[in-house]
Amino acid sequence: MKILLIEDEPSLLVAMRHYLESEHYNVSTANNFRTASVKAHDYEYDCVVLDITLPDGNGLAIVKELKEAHSQAGIIIVSAKNSLDDKLSGLELGADDYMTKPFHLPELNARIRSLMRRRQHEGETQLVFGAITLVPNRNQVLVENQPVELTVKEYELLLFLVTNKNRLLSKAVIVEHVWGDYMDGIDSHDFLYTHVRNLRRKLLDAGSPDYITTRYGAGYIFTPGE
Amino acid sequence: MKLLYKTALYLLLAAFPIALGGIFLLNAYIHRDMLHEIDELLASELIQVKEQLRLHPPDADDLPGWDPNVRITLAPLSYQTVPAYSDTVAFRHREKERSPVRMLRSTYAVDGQNYSISLQQSYLEFDEIASVVSVGVIVCFLIVVVLLVLADVLVTRRIWQPFYGIVRQLQYYRIDGPDEAEFPSSDVHEFKLLSQSLDEMSRRTRHQYAQQKQFTDNASHEMQTPLSVLSCELDLLQQSEGLNESDLDRIQRSQQEVKRLSAMNQSLLLLAKIDNHQFAHNDAVNIGELVNQLLTNYSDYVSHRGIAISRMIKDGPVKSLNRQLADVLFSNLIKNAVRHGDAGSSIFVQVGSNCFIITNEGDPLPFPEDQLFRRFVRNQALPQSTGLGLALVKEIAAQYGMTLKYDYASSMRRHMFQVDF
Numbered sequence: 157m158k159i160l161l162i163e164d165e166p167s168l169l170v171a172m173r174h175y176l177e178s179e180h181y182n183v184s185t186a187n188n189f190r191t192a193s194v195k196a197h198d199y200e201y202d203c204v205v206l207d208i209t210l211p212d213g214n215g216l217a218i219v220k221e222l223k224e225a226h227s228q229a230g231i232i233i234v235s236a237k238n239s240l241d242d243k244l245s246g247l248e249l250g251a252d253d254y255m256t257k258p259f260h261l262p263e264l265n266a267r268i269r270s271l272m273r274r275r276q277h278e279g280e281t282q283l284v285f286g287a288i289t290l291v292p293n294r295n296q297v298l299v300e301n302q303p304v305e306l307t308v309k310e311y312e313l314l315l316f317l318v319t320n321k322n323r324l325l326s327k328a329v330i331v332e333h334v335w336g337d338y339m340d341g342i343d344s345h346d347f348l349y350t351h352v353r354n355l356r357r358k359l360l361d362a363g364s365p366d367y368i369t370t371r372y373g374a375g376y377i378f379t380p381g382e
Numbered sequence: 383m384k385l386l387y388k389t390a391l392y393l394l395l396a397a398f399p400i401a402l403g404g405i406f407l408l409n410a411y412i413h414r415d416m417l418h419e420i421d422e423l424l425a426s427e428l429i430q431v432k433e434q435l436r437l438h439p440p441d442a443d444d445l446p447g448w449d450p451n452v453r454i455t456l457a458p459l460s461y462q463t464v465p466a467y468s469d470t471v472a473f474r475h476r477e478k479e480r481s482p483v484r485m486l487r488s489t490y491a492v493d494g495q496n497y498s499i500s501l502q503q504s505y506l507e508f509d510e511i512a513s514v515v516s517v518g519v520i521v522c523f524l525i526v527v528v529l530l531v532l533a534d535v536l537v538t539r540r541i542w543q544p545f546y547g548i549v550r551q552l553q554y555y556r557i558d559g560p561d562e563a564e565f566p567s568s569d570v571h572e573f574k575l576l577s578q579s580l581d582e583m584s585r586r587t588r589h590q591y592a593q594q595k596q597f598t599d600n601a602s603h604e605m606q607t608p609l610s611v612l613s614c615e616l617d618l619l620q621q622s623e624g625l626n627e628s629d630l631d632r633i634q635r636s637q638q639e640v641k642r643l644s645a646m647n648q649s650l651l652l653l654a655k656i657d658n659h660q661f662a663h664n665d666a667v668n669i670g671e672l673v674n675q676l677l678t679n680y681s682d683y684v685s686h687r688g689i690a691i692s693r694m695i696k697d698g699p700v701k702s703l704n705r706q707l708a709d710v711l712f713s714n715l716i717k718n719a720v721r722h723g724d725a726g727s728s729i730f731v732q733v734g735s736n737c738f739i740i741t742n743e744g745d746p747l748p749f750p751e752d753q754l755f756r757r758f759v760r761n762q763a764l765p766q767s768t769g770l771g772l773a774l775v776k777e778i779a780a781q782y783g784m785t786l787k788y789d790y791a792s793s794m795r796r797h798m799f800q801v802d803f
Contacts, residue, residue, distance in 0.1 A: 165607050171614035209603050236606035240706045258610035261617040338679040347686045374630035
């Protein structure tokens with residue numbers, strides 16, 4: 157899957173690239189408006205992740221250019237401004253998602269995956285992880301072809317864990333993804349533990365092996381058997 | 383009442399006493415002048431009578447019927463007087479009524495005869511003329527005033543046209559609007575001045591506003607970007623092999639601090655933006671709906687802590703607020719109650735047509751009550767708190783002229799926050 161990263165801050169670009177490449181994406185980068193515009197024109201990408209504030213131009217103009225060229229690429233805006241106006245104008249121009257800085261790399265990964273699922277596979281898709289099968293279009297989880305009843309939050313939790321499989325995900329990152337910004341500054345440890353315990357129990361009861369490992373004090377890792 | 387009609391009304395009201403006073407003054411003036419004229423008339427008549435007496439001395443029998451206005455009688459030679467004027471009343475046979483007259487008495491000696499002469503001139507006609515003239519003049523005056531006022535209304539209405547244009551423009555003036563405001567010019571110097579000054583003022587404020595907006599935007603970008611780098615580096619570091627538990631714990635705590643710093647930065651910027659009135663755009667916000675939705679967002683956490691929420695939420699009060707600010711205002715109050723509420727206690731939320739009330743159970747404030755809404759005043763027991771949440775609430779409430787009240791009922795250990803909108 158080809159991704160174009162547009163970001164003027166070099167260290168951030170390196171970190172993003174590193175993480176996404178280890179997720180097996182094919183990553184191109186651009187650190188200014190001109191290069192970004194040329195690359196966006198000359199190549200086809202599945203997803204473009206772009207920073208609005210660039211030294212030589214406004215990232216929103218690239219969104220416009222992509223849309224005018226009828227590009228099929230999914231567009232995720234990353235902005236340092238937590239501004240509703242920017243968000244609305246970005247989405248209005250045709251961007252698919254909007255993230256504010258600072259963000260977590262697993263969160264970026266989850267947003268890209270979710271966008272790709274929505275864009276590329278309009279039909280029935282299944283994500284298979286060991287004994288667990290997820291059907292994102294229907295928000296359904298199957299273990300050994302039997303549906304498992306999960307709450308909305310448990311489903312989102314599982315989807316986030318499998319999207320970032322084999323990664324250590326801290327509790328704060330998980331809570332922020334599943335419950336949103338509202339949980340800012342809320343002590344999330346015990347809270348998340350309850351939800352993970354319920355999810356784990358439901359999966360185990362359905363006959364799935366235990367793929368969720370707890371790293372005490374740090375977070376959780378989802379490691380499906382191959 | 384319009385300035386125009388007010389001026390016209392006062393002008394008309396002022397015209398009446400002026401007219402009334404004018405009648406008396408005019409009457410008195412005409413009277414005085416006429417008296418003078420009558421006296422002159424009598425004096426010249428006296429000279430004529432004397433001339434007649436000198437040339438054609440009449441018989442003594444003839445004297446009474448000579449002229450009703452002229453009475454000549456014979457008088458002893460020793461009786462001599464200088465001409466004297468006096469006012470008196472005479473009976474007039476023709477009109478059969480008594481009327482005021484002016485009288486001139488004199489004596490005249492000629493050819494050894496001494497005549498006593500008394501000449502009369504009735505005031506009556508002159509008085510009538512005086513009042514007719516006075517009333518006529520005043521009526522004309524009033525008609526002229528009314529016509530002038532009417533003309534003034536018409537002219538003023540035309541002249542003030544640009545003023546209303548400027549006011550209309552001001553009503554639609556938005557500091558964050560896309561276009562520079564252009565106030566209509568006029569050939570009236572004062573309005574031109576006003577329009578130019580407003581143009582100048584609008585340009586200046588728009589410039590300042592744009593600069594402040596740019597500053598906050600830049601500050602946001604410049605601070606959030608290094609924080610993003612930090613956060614992403616920590617994310618990568620966390621994935622490294624061979625980290626022990628305390629390493630992971632350190633990464634975790636660093637992440638938390640990055641998060642807190644970022645939240646603090648966001649809140650401070652939000653405060654700055656509110657101070658700069660950068661949230662000029664308002665939407666119709668359904669408060670009941672908003673509060674319900676926010677409570678739903680916290681429901682998992684609330685039930686995890688065993689807190690029961692009882693709601694009395696009226697559907698609807700719709701207020702004109704900025705959506706983002708309304709969101710911050712109510713979510714901060716709810717978050718505050720949820721975070722500080724004792725586990726296993728209850729939170730009461732009420733939305734009435736004009737107020738929002740939220741109460742939670744908990745220990746008394748660890749700092750004086752008057753510091754509650756100050757920036758960076760926080761409960762040290764909650765390390766994740768930025769100490770800006772309630773400062774934002776206060777600022778937003780002030781922005782919309784809402785009153786914010788806090789109370790603590792120590793008997794029930796309940797904190798209460800109330801917003802009247």
